[in-house]
Amino acid sequence: MSVKNKPPGSRSRLISNILFIVSGLFLFTNLFFPQLYAEPTPQVPYSMFIDQVEDGNVARASVGQNEIVYELKNQNAEQPQIYKTNPIFDLELPKRLEANGVEFAAAPPQNNWFGNILGWVIPPLIFVAIWQFFISRSAGGAQGALSLTKSRAKVYVEGDSTKVTFNEVAGVEEAKAELTEIVDFLKTPERYKAIGARIPKGVLLVGPPGTGKTLMAKAVAGEAGVPFFSISGSEFVELFVGAGAARVRDLFDQAKQKAPCIVFIDELDAIGQSRSGANGFVGGNDEREQTLNQLLTEMDGFAAGDATVIVLAATNRPEVLDPALLRPGRFDRQVLVDRPDLAGRQKILEIYAAKVRLDVEVNLKQVATRTPGFAGADLANLVNEAALLAARNNRETVTQADFNEAIERVVAGLEKKSRVLNDKEKNIVAYHEVGHALVGAVMPGGGRVAKISIVPRGMAALGYTLQMPTEDRFLMSESELRDQIATMLGGRAAEEVVFNSITTGASNDLQRATDLAERMVTTYGMSEVLGPLAYEKGAQNNFLGQGMGNPRRMVSDETAKAIDEEVKGIVENAHQQALDILNHNRDLLEQIAQEILEVEVIEGEKLQSLLDRAEKPQQHTEESETVLA
Numbered sequence: 001m002s003v004k005n006k007p008p009g010s011r012s013r014l015i016s017n018i019l020f021i022v023s024g025l026f027l028f029t030n031l032f033f034p035q036l037y038a039e040p041t042p043q044v045p046y047s048m049f050i051d052q053v054e055d056g057n058v059a060r061a062s063v064g065q066n067e068i069v070y071e072l073k074n075q076n077a078e079q080p081q082i083y084k085t086n087p088i089f090d091l092e093l094p095k096r097l098e099a100n101g102v103e104f105a106a107a108p109p110q111n112n113w114f115g116n117i118l119g120w121v122i123p124p125l126i127f128v129a130i131w132q133f134f135i136s137r138s139a140g141g142a143q144g145a146l147s148l149t150k151s152r153a154k155v156y157v158e159g160d161s162t163k164v165t166f167n168e169v170a171g172v173e174e175a176k177a178e179l180t181e182i183v184d185f186l187k188t189p190e191r192y193k194a195i196g197a198r199i200p201k202g203v204l205l206v207g208p209p210g211t212g213k214t215l216m217a218k219a220v221a222g223e224a225g226v227p228f229f230s231i232s233g234s235e236f237v238e239l240f241v242g243a244g245a246a247r248v249r250d251l252f253d254q255a256k257q258k259a260p261c262i263v264f265i266d267e268l269d270a271i272g273q274s275r276s277g278a279n280g281f282v283g284g285n286d287e288r289e290q291t292l293n294q295l296l297t298e299m300d301g302f303a304a305g306d307a308t309v310i311v312l313a314a315t316n317r318p319e320v321l322d323p324a325l326l327r328p329g330r331f332d333r334q335v336l337v338d339r340p341d342l343a344g345r346q347k348i349l350e351i352y353a354a355k356v357r358l359d360v361e362v363n364l365k366q367v368a369t370r371t372p373g374f375a376g377a378d379l380a381n382l383v384n385e386a387a388l389l390a391a392r393n394n395r396e397t398v399t400q401a402d403f404n405e406a407i408e409r410v411v412a413g414l415e416k417k418s419r420v421l422n423d424k425e426k427n428i429v430a431y432h433e434v435g436h437a438l439v440g441a442v443m444p445g446g447g448r449v450a451k452i453s454i455v456p457r458g459m460a461a462l463g464y465t466l467q468m469p470t471e472d473r474f475l476m477s478e479s480e481l482r483d484q485i486a487t488m489l490g491g492r493a494a495e496e497v498v499f500n501s502i503t504t505g506a507s508n509d510l511q512r513a514t515d516l517a518e519r520m521v522t523t524y525g526m527s528e529v530l531g532p533l534a535y536e537k538g539a540q541n542n543f544l545g546q547g548m549g550n551p552r553r554m555v556s557d558e559t560a561k562a563i564d565e566e567v568k569g570i571v572e573n574a575h576q577q578a579l580d581i582l583n584h585n586r587d588l589l590e591q592i593a594q595e596i597l598e599v600e601v602i603e604g605e606k607l608q609s610l611l612d613r614a615e616k617p618q619q620h621t622e623e624s625e626t627v628l629a
């Protein structure tokens with residue numbers, strides 16, 4: 001949303017404002033500092049002036065407050081030799097001048113009444129000009145100086161040449177499927193209203209930057225054939241307190257007149273950050289709070305019978321949003337717009353590659369394979385980079401070699417700022433995730449392994465293994481918890497087995513495994529050494545359910561030590577089990593890892609048939625079971 005909609009006149013007005021300021025400054029300096037523009041008088045140090053006075057070389061001097069201008073006694077030269085110097089605080093000066101026979105006087109007061117008047121007039125004029133400049137910038141000019149609050153939402157009306165459809169959005173099929181319903185609401189609201197259904201008002205598009213959330217919102221409007229208002233959250237919060245709230249009101253007034261329509265708010269987190277603050281601090285931003293309150297009021301305002309206005313909002317930080325925004329009747333639907341998988345990337349590449357001239361030998365599937373973690377915008381950039389390379393090398397078409405070079409360039413740039421994996425990292429992530437899956441398959445206490453993916457997802461994970469509980473569970477047995485811990489450690493164990501080294505990628509796994517083991521000992525009383533005692537005090541969650549972690553009961557040093565040993569024992573035992581399983585199924589680990597490196601996501605029947613071949617290393621688990629017992 002970096003392009004602001006400036007009315008056509010505002011640019012020329014801006015230029016004239018700047019000219020006005022510049023000419024004002026010129027006049028100002030010319031009047032008050034005329035010496036800037038006059039023939040320069042040579043400047044000498046004060047000490048030299050004094051020397052010349054003492055030597056009796058100075059004929060006359062004009063002593064001003066800021067400078068002393070003096071003329072030398074010179075018989076030969078026709079031109080008088082005039083110098084100036086900056087005075088220092090010197091009470092002896094008149095005496096000295098007198099003693100050396102210098103004719104001297106105070107500098108005459110400058111006769112610049114005109115300058116004095118301008119001195120009073122010009123600074124306010126400059127101020128007014130600057131003021132006008134900011135007003136025309138922040139209000140969009142056309143509505144005049146006082147309409148600061150007019151919303152600057154861009155309007156995309158149906159039939160516009162910028163009309164976007166779902167065909168132009170690829171790689172986010174799940175999001176598309178969910179938004180198709182919204183299109184339906186907008187096209188035939190009567191059908192839903194007749195039956196008494198409440199049409200959703202707010203849909204939150206959640207996903208990392210560059211995944212095409214704005215494009216997606218435009219496509220919903222395009223598909224439904226309704227006007228599209230778009231504004232960025234950061235534009236609401238501006239210069240003046242209260243302006244943001246007024247802007248929200250104005251935006252919704254405009255939208256209601258054009259209903260049914262879509263209002264798209266980009267960067268919702270700029271206004272919608274939790275008022276209590278993510279860390280429990282009370283946020284002190286009045287302006288943001290007022291804007292947010294106004295937004296909530298507007299969204300609650302249009303009731304079922306009213307005009308159909310659907311608000312789509314985008315954010316890449318859903319966790320910081322104020323819970324009030326997510327309540328029913330507001331942004332109660334969330335659609336994940338995530339980075340595309342292999343097939344999605346290929347489709348996106350096809351869309352963008354259609355706009356450049358491709359060589360016949362270009363294999364877009366191969367390009368897609370080499371770009372895990374790229375979002376839609378990154379892929380668009382990649383195609384453009386390849387085209388630039390081809391043009392630079394005077395080629396008629398874009399070749400595969402151009403793509404390969406472009407990938408290297410783009411990856412080097414992206415690795416720094418976001419999650420793009422290079423081949424080596426991708427390899428490690430693949431074995432890591434298959435490690436989780438294999439241990440999970442052999443020790444099914446944590447549920448059935450349903451999906452393995454090495455497409456970086458969301459903000460946290462480089463890859464993930466999804467386990468589905470086989471049924472709704474409220475009670476877990478000790479052995480199931482042990483299975484879970486082993487599965488969590490499967491990723492790290494796989495790195496050890498395959499690469500004989502470990503990476504930082506497993507830190508979250510270790511954290512969760514250790515937490516769970518600690519709870520087994522201190523909360524669930526599952527340790528035989530420590531007995532069925534709860535070593536944690538009761539839950540002290542606040543009413544929102546955000547636990548702050550339970551404090552430990554006061555325990556003796558020996559007990560604390562015993563707890564630590566038990567926790568360590570559980571985790572180490574699970575780690576050994578995971579290692580045993582992976583060593584036992586080494587070939588299968590290799591096979592699945594190679595497979596997933598090729599397709600990136602394995603799920604369903606195919607995954608099941610692979611994991612069914614995993615075997616349990618009988619003797620080791622028995623042994624470790626007895627060690628623990």
Ligand code: ZN
Pocket residue numbers: 432436488491492505506509
């Ligand atoms: Zn892991």
